[in-house]
Amino acid sequence: MNEASQNSAVAPAPTPACSPAPRRGGVFSWLRDLIISAAVSVFIIIFVYQPVKVEGTSMMPGLDDQERIFINKFVYRWEPIERGDVVVFRYPGDPTKSYIKRVVGLAGDHIRIEEGRVYVNGEQLDEPYVLGYFRDDRTYPEITVPPQSYFVLGDHRNMSSDSREFGSIPQSSVYGKAVFVYWPFDKAGKLH
Numbered sequence: 001m002n003e004a005s006q007n008s009a010v011a012p013a014p015t016p017a018c019s020p021a022p023r024r025g026g027v028f029s030w031l032r033d034l035i036i037s038a039a040v041s042v043f044i045i046i047f048v049y050q051p052v053k054v055e056g057t058s059m060m061p062g063l064d065d066q067e068r069i070f071i072n073k074f075v076y077r078w079e080p081i082e083r084g085d086v087v088v089f090r091y092p093g094d095p096t097k098s099y100i101k102r103v104v105g106l107a108g109d110h111i112r113i114e115e116g117r118v119y120v121n122g123e124q125l126d127e128p129y130v131l132g133y134f135r136d137d138r139t140y141p142e143i144t145v146p147p148q149s150y151f152v153l154g155d156h157r158n159m160s161s162d163s164r165e166f167g168s169i170p171q172s173s174v175y176g177k178a179v180f181v182y183w184p185f186d187k188a189g190k191l192h
Helices: 002-010 020-047
Strands: 049-053 068-072 086-090 098-105 110-114 117-120 140-144 149-153 174-183
Touching: 049 174, 086 149, 098 117
Parallel strands: none
Antiparallel strands: 049 068, 068 174, 086 098, 086 174, 098 149, 110 117, 110 140
16 A cells, blocks of 8 residues: 555656746747737827827817827828817928817808807807807908818917917818817817
C-alpha cells in the first residue's frame, strides 16, 4: 500500500495549459489590438468625428464656454447644410482660428435684421434657441447671401462676433456640424 502511494506521488504532473511561447503570442495579440484600435480612432477623429472645445459665450444657452463637443466632419459630404445647423468653420479674418455659429441664411436668401428680429426672404425667422435676455436690438441692412455661402449668427446675439461683422462665410470654410455635447456630463446629449 505504501508502495502504491509512492508510485502515485512520483507520477508526472499534468502539463500546464500555458507555456511561455503562447504568452508572447498573447502580448503580440494585445499589442496588435491596441494598434488597430488606435488606427480606427485616428481615422474616426480625422475623417468623421472630432472633439472640439467651445471657447467663448456666443452660443449660449445651447453651448457654454469650455464645453466639449463632437463635430461631424463627414455629414456635409452626404447632405446639404441647412438653416438651423450649428457649424464649425474657419474664421474669415484668420483661417487658423475656428468659430462655431448657427446658420440662419442659405445662398440666395435675403437677410435683414430689425431691432434684433431676423427676417429671411421677408418672413421673420422663428428662433426658439435665442432666449429673450440673449437677444439684442441691432439692425442690419438687407443683404443677399452670395452663392455657396452662408449667413451665420451666434445664439447669444449681444455677445457674438458673426456675419453681422465679417459677412457671409464661404461653404469651403465649413468643416463640421456640431452634433453632441460630451462634457460636462450633466449636459451630455445631442445638440439642437
